Amino acid sequence: MSADTDTQASGDTQASTDTQASGDADRDAGARPDAAGSRRSADAYRAEIRAFIAEHGVPMPAEGVRVPRDAEHEREIRAWLAALYAGGHLGAGWPVRWGGRADHLPVHDLVLMEELILGDAYRPLDQVMLAAHTLIAFGSEEQKRELLPKIRSGEHIWCQLFSEPEAGSDLAALRARARPAPDGDGWLVSGQKIWSTDAQWADMGTLLARTDPDVGRHAGITAFAIPMNLPGMDIRPIREMTGHAEFCEVFLDDVRVGPEHVLGEVNGGWKVVTSGLASERAFVGANSVQLERMFTDLVTIARAARFDDGSAALDHEDVQAKLAEALYRVEEVRLIVRDTVERILLDEEHPSDGPVGKLAFTELNVALTELAMEIIDSAVTIDPSAADVSARLHHNFLWGRAMTISGGASEIMRGLVGRQLLGLPRA
Amino acid sequence: MGWPTLAGIGLPAFCVPEERGGFGLRADAAAASATELGAALHGAPFAGLTASAHALAQITGDAVVDELLEGILGGERICAFGRLSPDDGTGTRTARQVDGAPAADALLLLDPRRERALLFTDPADWQSRPLTDSFDVSRSGADVTVPVGAGRELELGALGHAVELYHLLLAADALGSVRRMLDRTVAYAAQRHTFGRPIGATQAVQHRLADHAVRARGMSLLVAEAVRHFDPAASGDTAPPDEGGGIARWVSLAGLSVSSGAPHLLHDLLQLTGGIGFTWEYGLHFHERRVRQDARLAANPRAALRSLVLSEGWTNVR
Incomplete structure (x- = not known):
């Protein structure tokens, strides 16, 4: 691979694994509670959010699937997101003047995400969070006043226009050009973006485009916050192996953007995209709940998968052994996640924690789904009571592969671990 | 650094109750020590000895056990730890790969099938053959043969953790x-x-x-x-x-x-x-x-x- 591969996670869905210290100067500083106080507060919050989800929650279509089925579904999702913001659940860590809670603790973010997963409730993509934090840190006063309330009301769904066909992990290779408009009013943007999650129903997008091709690769990029219905934009969903269409390619053909759309400074876009602003870093802890659920599904399917002689897969020693091997890997990765969350909550995170956790979680997840397929495929019948579990495992078998790529491919993560944790030279 | 020196700073006592002269059940200190001994390729018979000392400390009112435990805590005696093969009617039983065996002057051998352990305190009661198939050159071990019927029977469930x-x-x-x-x-x-x-x-x-x-x-x-x-x-x-x-x-x-x-x-x-x-x-x-x-x-x-x-x-x- 090229020697100058960028180290940051690629743009799409990156927020939860970002490792840099927060650059959010606007963030409220609060006294750090002791562990016991934090735990009491977390327990109380868990009860609150669990009841809230039980009463108002909108279900998740399938793991990793966020695009609404139809207009009615979209209305439900937007209303649910608005309720999460209004209830002080999402965006709780924002500055108080933009709607955050004065009594917010990072552990609440962990509890929120765990309960959304346990309650099978629709949850927003990390990048939606990133858009908000980018606005808070880099947006002008006007942009914040105009755009932040619309995120909270569910009126604005955001997407990212980062990756390109020839700029994925190596994001700084992006070629979308923003040329000064001939009439002197702003820029005309042309180029092709790809792997933009939610672009087909997003109202706003964070666009990266090259405003100055004559300086270093990182120096000539500008970030723009733009409406997704500007003239010259063509948004085409991409159907994925799961059968769903979460990603889009977005063609831009002389799309006119103005100075009012610039996020941060002109030619300062690299700083905007790499500053790792997601303050909901504790969301990563929810991976532990995901693994626990996945393992429960595995045992369920091993009980439900029947051979010719009527025996269940789980009756057989080879299957028991494979499950035992899977179990210690699950517990290893759950402990890695817990260890990371403990450091996040103490604000003692190491830059390599995110990459270590993402690599461990996403790769084990794929291995577990492969074991599930092995058990399912070896069976003559599957007990009908496990039909839902079987369908979920099939979906995750396909979807799990996306997670080893999005938010920074496993190879990028290994490079980050090699450099940031092991101190090895750049490969 | 030899075993008596390590025993002198308390290594055998991490998992022995305080009333028996130890530190309680300090699995944390024991595990940290084991990790350092491993990192240093040290030859101490630590795992088997710590397990034996913990087991012996559960037995009260037995003068032989008391004396052995005292010797272990003082670094003068070594009680090896292993697992017995089933009784196959040959008159002897073997415990393969006994940790710390060649240097040991006592043995605690598990007999899980009978829910028992056997304690041997007289080296005349067993024969040991140094391991010939061990990769490890940093620690010693041995296969041990004992006569059927020898050794003191202890209930496995009474040996703590x-x-x-x-x-x-x-x-x-x-x-x-x-x-x-x-x-x-x-x-x-x-x-x-x-x-x-x-x-x-x-x-x-x-x-x-x-x-x-x-x-x-x-x-x-x-x-x-x-x-x-x-x-x-x-x-x-x-x-x-x-x-x-x-x-x-x-x-x-x-x-x-x-x-x-x-x-x-x-x-x-x-x-x-x-x-x-x-x-x-x-x-x-x-x-x-x-x-x-x-x-x-x-x-x-x-x-x-x-x-x-x-x-x-x-x-x-x-």
């Missing part, structure tokens, strides 16, 4: 080798140049080391979690109150993780050091040989695996 401690400390020992050799191999990969650059600057090497570092962290955390379950008081009020089942489950998980993972991990580190891989006496080899012996003493991954299958309730599901 001796078996779990033994497996935990073997895992902790191998973890020491994993950590030490990972550090050394990473340092080597940054120094060793081929084709004009450090081998650690190639993805073929760096990415494998990254995977090993992640795996090593998982092993470390599992061992630490197993340790934590020995001390419910220290586990904080988020954890459910812990019973023996929790300890057995977490020790099985840690044992399975380390005994199935460490040998392969060390072997790959050997591979990453290139030409050194032709020999068998470089430090890395001694560590690989030691972790393989740790796995064998713990009956390899299969014992932990079967124990886990049982504790998860996957057998006899119908």
Whole structure:
């Protein structure tokens, strides 16, 4: 691979694994509670959010699937997101003047995400969070006043226009050009973006485009916050192996953007995209709940998968052994996640924690789904009571592969671990 | 540093109750010591001796046991730890791979099928044959033969957490080798140049080391979690109150993780050091040989695996 591969996670869905210290100067500083106080507060919050989800929650279509089925579904999702913001659940860590809670603790973010997963409730993509934090840190006063309330009301769904066909992990290779408009009013943007999650129903997008091709690769990029219905934009969903269409390619053909759309400074876009602003870093802890659920599904399917002689897969020693091997890997990765969350909550995170956790979680997840397929495929019948579990495992078998790529491919993560944790030279 | 010196600073006493002259049940200190002994390739018979001392300390009002325990805590006596083969009617029984056996003057041998352990305190009662098939040159061990009917019978259930401690400390020992050799191999990969650059600057090497570092962290955390379950008081009020089942489950998980993972991990580190891989006496080899012996003493991954299958309730599901 090229020697100058960028180290940051690629743009799409990156927020939860970002490792840099927060650059959010606007963030409220609060006294750090002791562990016991934090735990009491977390327990109380868990009860609150669990009841809230039980009463108002909108279900998740399938793991990793966020695009609404139809207009009615979209209305439900937007209303649910608005309720999460209004209830002080999402965006709780924002500055108080933009709607955050004065009594917010990072552990609440962990509890929120765990309960959304346990309650099978629709949850927003990390990048939606990133858009908000980018606005808070880099947006002008006007942009914040105009755009932040619309995120909270569910009126604005955001997407990212980062990756390109020839700029994925190596994001700084992006070629979308923003040329000064001939009439002197702003820029005309042309180029092709790809792997933009939610672009087909997003109202706003964070666009990266090259405003100055004559300086270093990182120096000539500008970030723009733009409406997704500007003239010259063509948004085409991409159907994925799961059968769903979460990603889009977005063609831009002389799309006119103005100075009012610039996020941060002109030619300062690299700083905007790499500053790792997601303050909901504790969301990563929810991976532990995901693994626990996945393992429960595995045992369920091993009980439900029947051979010719009527025996269940789980009756057989080879299957028991494979499950035992899977179990210690699950517990290893759950402990890695817990260890990371403990450091996040103490604000003692190491830059390599995110990459270590993402690599461990996403790769084990794929291995577990492969074991599930092995058990399912070896069976003559599957007990009908496990039909839902079987369908979920099939979906995750396909979807799990996306997670080893999005938010920074496993190879990028290994490079980050090699450099940031092991101190090895750049490969 | 020899064993009497280490005994002098309290190593045999970590898992012996205070009223018997020890420190209580300090699985944390014992595991940390095992990890350091492993990292140092130390020859101390630590895992078996710690398990034996813990077991003996559960027996009260027995002058022979009292004297033996006192000798162990003082560093003068060594009680080895092992597992007996079934009685096959030949008049003798064998315990293979007894940790610390050649130097021992007492033996505690488990007889799990009969829910018993046998204690031998007179070296005239057994014959030991140094291991000829052991990779490990840093510690000694032996196969031991005892006559049927000899030895003092103890109830296995009355020996506290001796078996779990033994497996935990073997895992902790191998973890020491994993950590030490990972550090050394990473340092080597940054120094060793081929084709004009450090081998650690190639993805073929760096990415494998990254995977090993992640795996090593998982092993470390599992061992630490197993340790934590020995001390419910220290586990904080988020954890459910812990019973023996929790300890057995977490020790099985840690044992399975380390005994199935460490040998392969060390072997790959050997591979990453290139030409050194032709020999068998470089430090890395001694560590690989030691972790393989740790796995064998713990009956390899299969014992932990079967124990886990049982504790998860996957057998006899119908």
